[in-house]
Each structure stands twice: as structure tokens, then as C-alpha cells.
Amino acid sequence: MTEPQHRDHLWGRRDWLTALGWTAISGALLAGTAAFGRLLFRRAPVEAPTQFHAGRPGDYAAGTVSDRFVKTWRVFIVHEQGQLYAIFGRCTHLGCTPRWYSRESKFKCPCHGSGFDTAGVNFEGPAPRPLERARVWLDDAGDLWVDVGQRYSRENWGQPGARLRVVSTKESA
Ligand code: FES
Incomplete structure (x- = not known):
């Protein structure tokens, strides 16, 4: 044991x-x-939101370019020739944000000097093509909306979202 x-x-x-x-x-x-x-x-x-409320169409006087949404959304709202459109502020050269110079009626890129007219068409400097536009539309209440997630290059500026026809008030001086 x-x-x-x-x-x-x-x-x-x-x-x-x-x-x-x-x-x-x-x-x-x-x-x-x-x-x-x-x-x-x-x-x-x-995903980050891409749409924003841009007020009422009447907030934008005819013949003006508004930069109130450049800092937040990189968007210029343009009202000219009976149309409202939203220019996306990204230079088509290397992507800097152009500035609007009302006295010269042009967007000028601070990086390498590209210039764009009020419609966003490039006319000087190295930018190879016009600025893009962001989609614009009116909701049922008549408010203006912009979607920077949907953009239009020049070939598509004829599409409905690339511009809004508005009844023009008098052109600004
Ligand atoms: S990034 Fe605008 S001109 Fe170069």
C-alpha cells in the first residue's frame, strides 16, 4: 500500500x-x-454631409458672386443672366481655392495665378479646364440647396442640376 x-x-x-x-x-x-x-x-x-441649405434665391442679387459659403463648403454662389449656379472652389490646376475679385470680375487662384471668369471658365494661368459646378435645386418651400457631392464639369453645365433659372431682379451696379 x-x-x-x-x-x-x-x-x-x-x-x-x-x-x-x-x-x-x-x-x-x-x-x-x-x-x-x-x-x-x-x-x-x-460619411460627411455634402448638402447644405443656401438660403433663398432672392438672397443673391443679380450680377453678383457670393463667397459666403467658401470657408464652410468651398462654394461660390453666382447669379448672372437669369441663372443661379454654385461654383465649386477647387482650382483645376492643383486644387487650391480661388478667390473672387469683384472689381476684376474674375476668380483668381492664389497658388499659380490661374484666372477664371464669372462662369468659372479658365482664361489665364496653368489651369487646364473650367471650375466645376455643384448641384443646385429648390425644395418645395422654394429654398435653395447645394450638393457638393454632385458636381458638373463644363460638358454637363446644360444639365438641370448645374444651374437654376431664376427671375432676375435688377442687375447690381
Ligand atoms: S493650383 Fe491654381 S493655379 Fe495652380
């Missing part, structure tokens, strides 16, 4: 190693489950 083994400690070395092994396995399982859960319930990326 063998004597029962006497243990000095409650936990022997083998117990500690076993516990360590189970802890490692549990940790790995937990991490795997968490990763799988994240994969299953992955949230769609939050």
Missing part, C-alpha cells in the same frame, strides 16, 4: 501550468469572438 502524497502547497507546479494554459486559451477564444463580433456588426463608415 502506498502512502498518500504529501503536498506542501495547495497548488503544485503542474496546477499552475495547467491554469496558465487554460487562461491563454480562454484569452485567445475571447479575442477571436470579439473580432468576429466586430466583423458581424461593423458599422457603416460615417
